[in-house]
Structures are given as C-alpha cells and as structure tokens.
Amino acid sequence: MRSLVQRVKKANVKVQGNIVGSISSGILVFLGVGKDDTQADLNWMVKKLVDLRIFEDKDRKMNYSIKDISGEILLVSQFTLYGDCRKGNRPSFSEAALPDTAKGMYKQVIEAIIQRGIKLETGTFGAEMEVELVNDGPVTFLLDSKKG
16 A cells, blocks of 8 residues: 655545535545555555654654644545556556455555544546645655555
8 A cells, every 4th residue: 555645734625516525634645555455554554554654743853743743644546556667668557456446445545544533525536636734844755555
C-alpha cells in the first residue's frame, strides 16, 4: 500500500463540480492499493497515517501527529501511485490492485481511521475528481508499506 501525504492548511475534493469532502488543518492522503497488499499492509498504513509526527511544536520541530493537533484527514483513492514509468512513455499499472479489491481495502482504511477518532473526509472511489489544497510548508511524504 502506498500513500502520498501532504500537510495542508485546507483541502477539498470535488466530483462533477460538487464538493464531496473538505477539511481544514490536517493531511491530504492519496492512497493506492497494490495487488499484493494484505491486512498487514493496511494496518501498517493506518497506524503510520495516524501516528506520523509531521506537525510542528512551539520549537518548530515535527513532534505532533494528526491526533495531537486534533487535525483532519482527507483520503483520496489514487491507483496511479502504482504506475510504473521505468519502461517506455506510458505507465504500466500491473502492480495496482484490481478495482474491487482496492475499493474494499480503501473502505477498510476509512473505517480504521474513523475508529481511531480522527475526523475523516473522502473522495469518491473510482470517480474523476478535482482536488484543491493549500500546502502547509510544503510538507510531503511518500509512504510504502512494503518498505516500512
């Protein structure tokens, strides 16, 4: 499982011009599910997203997690995180999970984050989406459960 995490001051996602998810201070997470991902990958990713200390304390050190600041998460499905661009000019998505599998794991991530008491908004799985954000920093991290 892979995610691109951006610390944001605000973010929203639109489907057909309508906002379907919106947050203020927190993180925007683009989440991709790989074809070989398991429950262990999902558990690792959820724990990392909730516990990752990327928010600054009074000394400007990254010591606070999303929980510590009572922040919000905007979660957007993003199969293109599994795009392999090493050969040719067209990405291969052969390492991405099939849509039904990915959707099931995406829903499990949603449930697991909510169970941890984090305010969560989402995009719409499989939809064409427009994402607007105001980066905070900018601070951006790429997480990969297979490398964790």
